[in-house]
Amino acid sequence: MRPPQPRVVVLAGGVGGSKFTLGVRAALRRLGAPEATVVVNTGDDLWLSGVRLQPDVDSITYALAGVNDTVRGWGRAGDTERVNEELQAWGAGWPWFTLGDLDLGTHLARTGWLREGLTPTEVLGRMARRWPLGIRLLPMTDSEVDTHVLLEDGRRLHFQEWWTRHRAQLAPRAFENPGIADAEPAPGVTDAIAAADVVLLAPSNPVVSIGPILAVPGIAEALRATPARVVGVSPIIGGRVVRGMADVCLTAIGVETSAAAVARHYGARSADGVLDAWLLAEEDAASAADVEAAGIRTVVRPLWMTDENASAAMAEAALEA
Template sequence: MQLVVLAGGVGGARFVRGLRALVRRDRPGAAITVIANTGDDLWLAGLRVTPDLDSLMYALAGVNDEERGWGRAGETERVSAELTAYGVGWPWFTLGDLDLGTHIARTSLLKDGLPLSAVVERLTTRWPLGVRLLPATDDEVETHVRTAEGTMHFEEWWVRTRAALPALGFEQRGVERATAAPGVPEAILGADVVLIAPSNPVVSIGTILGIPGVREALEATSAPVVGLSPVIGGAVVRGMGDACLSAIGVATDAAAVARHYGARSAGGLLDGWLVDTVDEDAVEGLTAAGIATRAVPLRMTDDDATAAMAQAALDLAASR
């Protein structure tokens, strides 16, 4: 069985880790391909930083900081302190020393002429991730946020302002010139099931879908496409995703996010959708709208709970 997951950073990493646990336990012949958002990527202090790819790699390798949810465990920050002393980089965007090693290695390989997908393959050989990790594109596509105080990179809006400045809109710079990374369309077209992780619908999944070639592959694939809601009981599970949703006129509501993606039968994305049990009242309306919907527990409290979510998604896919 070929499983493909579209995912963002921390939430996507937790979901993929649970899916991997399910596959290892119950479906040892299944293969997982993860297509990761690259819209958060940026150049900083001369280094190419890829936050979502790194969150996925570290979490699957078991070397991530579980308490913070991002970065490496056991970090020190001496190099970042030195950069701040020199007035280089963003003092509020602290990169740990181990993490900087990843960024230096990536930048070196990119400057040697390797595309990002080849760099990711090279870096991930260090650990047995149990999945194939692909960037959505090899091209530089960076998300910027329009605010009343000007336009800034998404990471500045997210980390420095904590999304407190109302977003007036999002720009995926370079997206019109980008193409899907090698292996991305092929993975989607060859999938048995495509899963949309409970990641930010606007700046994570939305950016992936905006890469030319990705949506077209999703429209053409024979695989059922099933998503899991990142909103439970009217609140985002993690982060400030509600600020992103409100900026594009979508309510912070499990049913509203499903309708934002749309029913595949009506030109949208989804064949199926999972909501949490507290949002069970959304099931009937979404199903009537062409999106087969079930209510199951969606709190990713641990790998077992997340594996149960993944199993529910595969069960829904099998019923299509």
């Protein structure tokens, strides 16, 4: 008789979360296990030109559907920008934030459904019917809790303006999600965590991708209470971020850009944190003792997600942990 297959929940956001989610799906298919539930960050959502954008939701959806632009790392493959050019001619939107035509179709459909009264959870469920994703996607919350960046000079910007327009070059003092204290986990999120055998924290930005998910009241508590093992995957390899500007975000909250420091930031469940185990890159093997000293078991594996097979191998290592 085949042993029972693991029920898996993943917390994810961003390009790293998209690649890792693909790896998890491939790994579970090899095991003949049920599809995973992925709880997606919605902290970088925004309203622009009258439509609701959900960048992390769309990045993961497009990646699972096989229609994502793998060169740019966001948006749809083969997209055009005629509507975006017309918006710019009208002086609408943000000239530095490109909306592809196919991508804009997604945003228009989402906005129409939201205005009809559907919740973000229901909208994502409807979106998932278009393609055989092989993953159950849930937003972290149905509330709007966009991320704002408080700068050292006192200005406040939407995260997307700070990240995309200014490339994280303006010194941040703090990151905030207005309204998150009153938010609730989206339907099904805490139930999935409670019923899981393994919960995986993707190698996403710890501050602006995983951080908002954990900040939704009830989600971190669910992680501490679940009988599942909670395993994180380091987004830092060899003391450097793999992609994006996560190092700037970490510095702003007083966390060193190192695999061990991020593990300590999440904390051990035995010390009111959320982790049982932590996957370290081979390049950071020397810091394993520091992580173990914090009460978090370490597993050293290759963590470069160069293709889907490499991502699947990494996901398998996380499941084994």
